[in-house]
Amino acid sequence: MTDLPARRLLLVHAHPDDESINNGATMARYAAEGALVTLVTCTLGEEGEVIPPGLAHLAPDREDRLGPHRVGELADAMAALGVTDHRFLGGEGRFRDSGMMGVPQNERENAFWNTDVDTAAAPLVAIVREVRPQVLVTYDPDGGYGHPDHIQAHRVAMRAAELAADPGHRPDLGPAHAIAKIYWNRVPRPVAEAGFARLAAEGSAFPEDAAVEDVPGVVAEDRITAEIDGGDLADAGSYAARKSAAMAAHATQVAVDGPWFALSNDLGQPLFTTEYYELVHGTSGAPAGERETDLFAGLSLESTESTESAASGRSDESAGSAGLAAEGGATAR
Secondary structure, eight states: OOOOOSOOOEEEEESSSHHHHHHHHHHHHHHHHHEEEEEEEEOOTOOOOOOOOGGGGGTTTTTHHHHHHHHHHHHHHHHHHHEEEEEETTTSSBBBOOOSSSSSGSSSBGGGGGHHHHHHHHHHHHHHEEEEEEHEOOOOOTTTTOOHHHHHHHHHHHHHHHHHHHHTTTTOOOOOOOEEEEEEEEEEEHHHHHHHHHHHHHHSSSSEEEEEEETTTTEEEGGGGEEEOOOOTSSSSSSHHHHHHHHOTTTTOOOOHHHHHHEOOOEEEOSSSSEEEEEESSOOSSSSTTTSSSTTTTTTOOOOOHHHHHHHHHHHHHHHHHHHHTTTOOOOO
């Protein structure tokens, strides 16, 4: 890839729909602003449950054709967000959805959870060195809520960031590149609580409500270092509205009802129009005590040529920092 835009954002997710639920407004904003937004999805989501009765035949315990169907849903979601660079890790279908923790599907030979981390990281290293992102977004070490593929996506993303910065690692995959800032998806607990209080007061089309504990990545408010405001959901041109459209495109997995949505459990929960992050590697570009409102804040956005020439000089330090971040010990604010 040549003539890369000045700003380049990489997101690593486990299944189709995770990107729209967690980062849809963020992706729509940066795509609209001309940044290169690259999404890497690690599996096709073959083990997902199917919401529409008319598509129940696609389920893994029937025709097992849900994965290819979700590829089409993901393409529609990316169109809604304006994102044009999407890849499946290792190629479409290379790694299979592992199912929930503890099920027999975890042990399949090609299950993502059952794959060696360095093996799965290799194709991501190649992508990092190709698109040379300054910012990476992925899950925390628990994958947000303990799903094995989310945990593995975290491990693979953090490991790939470390390896991509090392000029001695796989030079055949391209020149070393150090990612300047790494964020984990988060939701501040007070925001989640307020969202569910509003849901209880207003009601939704769903028969019951989920709970704060069902929302991935909920943490204390002081852990949040960045927030991206998607605007008014009622404004058809807002990033929040594009996020809602992207979520609705994942129709086998997500049902959207205005400011609420539900997964296959049919439990209503808030659709967050502002998305929140914790910076775990790199330096915040916000004044002390304030949150960033731009994930690229504080970065010197160099040309691709100067970035390539500087990568080797930064890589040893950056690789070490990324390794610490993988252990949860390099939080920077």
